[in-house]
Amino acid sequence: MNAKVETAGPGRALDVVKLVLAALVLAAGIAGYYYLADLASSWRMLVVLAGVVVAAAIAAFTAPGRTVREFLRETQFEMRKVVWPTREETARTTIVVIVVVIALSVILGLIDVLLKWAILDHLLKIGT
Numbered sequence: 001m002n003a004k005v006e007t008a009g010p011g012r013a014l015d016v017v018k019l020v021l022a023a024l025v026l027a028a029g030i031a032g033y034y035y036l037a038d039l040a041s042s043w044r045m046l047v048v049l050a051g052v053v054v055a056a057a058i059a060a061f062t063a064p065g066r067t068v069r070e071f072l073r074e075t076q077f078e079m080r081k082v083v084w085p086t087r088e089e090t091a092r093t094t095i096v097v098i099v100v101v102i103a104l105s106v107i108l109g110l111i112d113v114l115l116k117w118a119i120l121d122h123l124l125k126i127g128t
Helices: 010-035 041-059 063-081 087-123
Strands: none
């Protein structure tokens, strides 16, 4: 069980206000895309991008935002522990996968041809 229990209080209410404000800023950015229809689409996309960035910045200072930031920090820490394969290991593994796929394709193709020959050419022509 998690010992951290979320309590209702002024901090929680402020988080709700911040999240609502972030949602409104995001909605304003999206509405700006349609409101500025006479501008070039690249400028309109910048308005949406600005809305997303500002909304994310506002949301980052809430309790859920802090949780996401902590998760991302832990993810980066865990990624540093991963032992990544070398270029040579990756190339060898890729070649093995390609060879296996080709071999299985040939085998399944031969099974298909054999079943077609057995069923269509022999079994279905018994009564004719």
